[in-house]
Amino acid sequence: MAQKSHLHLDEEPDYNEYVVCKYRVTTDLPMEKAAEALAAEQSTGTWTGISTLDDEIFDTLGARVVSIEGDEVVVEFPVEDFSVEVGSVPQILSVIAGNLFGLGSLKGVRLEDVSFPDSINSQFKGPKFGAQGIRELLGRPEKPLVGTIVKPKIGLDPERTAQYVYEAGSGGLTNSKDDETLVDQAFCPIDERTVAVAEALDLLKDEGHLMMHAINVSTRGDRIVELAEKVQGWGATELMVDVITCGFGAVQALAEDPSIKVPIHVHRTMHGAFTKDPYHGIAMLPLTRLVRMCGGDALHIGTLGVGKMAADAKDDGNLAACLGDDVPFKTVMPVCSGGAYPGIVADIIARSGMDVQIQAGGGVAGHPGGVKAGAMGMSQAVDAAFLGIPAEEYAKDHPELSEALAKWGKKK
Numbered sequence: 001m002a003q004k005s006h007l008h009l010d011e012e013p014d015y016n017e018y019v020v021c022k023y024r025v026t027t028d029l030p031m032e033k034a035a036e037a038l039a040a041e042q043s044t045g046t047w048t049g050i051s052t053l054d055d056e057i058f059d060t061l062g063a064r065v066v067s068i069e070g071d072e073v074v075v076e077f078p079v080e081d082f083s084v085e086v087g088s089v090p091q092i093l094s095v096i097a098g099n100l101f102g103l104g105s106l107k108g109v110r111l112e113d114v115s116f117p118d119s120i121n122s123q124f125k126g127p128k129f130g131a132q133g134i135r136e137l138l139g140r141p142e143k144p145l146v147g148t149i150v151k152p153k154i155g156l157d158p159e160r161t162a163q164y165v166y167e168a169g170s171g172g173l174t175n176s177k178d179d180e181t182l183v184d185q186a187f188c189p190i191d192e193r194t195v196a197v198a199e200a201l202d203l204l205k206d207e208g209h210l211m212m213h214a215i216n217v218s219t220r221g222d223r224i225v226e227l228a229e230k231v232q233g234w235g236a237t238e239l240m241v242d243v244i245t246c247g248f249g250a251v252q253a254l255a256e257d258p259s260i261k262v263p264i265h266v267h268r269t270m271h272g273a274f275t276k277d278p279y280h281g282i283a284m285l286p287l288t289r290l291v292r293m294c295g296g297d298a299l300h301i302g303t304l305g306v307g308k309m310a311a312d313a314k315d316d317g318n319l320a321a322c323l324g325d326d327v328p329f330k331t332v333m334p335v336c337s338g339g340a341y342p343g344i345v346a347d348i349i350a351r352s353g354m355d356v357q358i359q360a361g362g363g364v365a366g367h368p369g370g371v372k373a374g375a376m377g378m379s380q381a382v383d384a385a386f387l388g389i390p391a392e393e394y395a396k397d398h399p400e401l402s403e404a405l406a407k408w409g410k411k412k
């Protein structure tokens, strides 16, 4: 076959029949040549022409470069390039985010965004609960949810973990969670922790505080469903999955399993390995879209440039990807976490709006008055932002917030 081109620069992207990807490409090659190399490698080509590639295969399955603007390259992949099996993120990622990152001809390439046609979206079920479902479970229809991460992230035994949760709930928080590195270590067996936390949540409920705690069930693919079912049986009100280390399929397996009847909080630890570099890797946005397709009910999207983790100062599209109505799935509760504390709650909400879960680990456990006072400080900061009252004004008759502002101040 004569060498045919993957370039279709005179055409518009076809969002109905193709998976459309936007890449940022850094290369010493002419950009058209780099774009061709990317499209070839991810579809029907390789580093040299091959005798076995005929027109039929190329025309049907070949990726198409439909736009090059500066370092932004848009490539569309025929839906026939993807599994017909029910919703397979592994195979999708091998196509849109596979070998291309290693191509020697590309100094850098970053997958910035992806759009799936209905024929792919229809293979996925999305969240069971979504943001609205979580709100209904908590009886909190409008205000931002406010949570904590039990700190230290490892080390507390089940009883001290439960005590932390009880104090956090007594201080007005709606959510708490295990940290991303805590699952089933000897110092805090998951069964004992789940039972102890469930008892604390029941006590809080009797005292008028509705709260949920996400038990981290991140484990091997062949065990995560069984562990989740056990944890649910021990009284868990929410599950947590570290989606990058466990895989999108782990979230999907739990979300699509009818026996799992509690929300799934999705943590993204390890994402920084490929989201942080603006010129190489994968932006958070494609990951957010995949988590929603796979059924995560809540997802960490960072603190919109306000907290400790490196992030785009502007919203990089993740809020809309969680809450937008452009896809046939329930919404995902955006979770803003990472170096959060009462003094920056208003800044986060100014960027996120009210449909958000703000959570703080150090920003609660580091409060001079202890966990309950720390929880009150965070809860008061959210109340102030919800009412449109400056935190320092609201702090005048809310001492826990005042102490938090005195210790950490406002946005640095």
Ligand code: CAP
Pocket: 149, 153, 179, 180, 268, 269, 300, 301, 302, 303, 308, 309, 337, 338, 339, 340, 359, 360, 361, 362, 363
């Ligand atoms: C926050 C946190 C979360 C990060 C993850 C932590 O604790 O528990 O894992 O928010 O951030 O371990 O750092 P602090 P991201 O509130 O004490 O910072 O999702 O942006 O990677």
Ligand code: MG
Pocket: 149, 153, 179, 180, 181
């Ligand atoms: Mg953490």
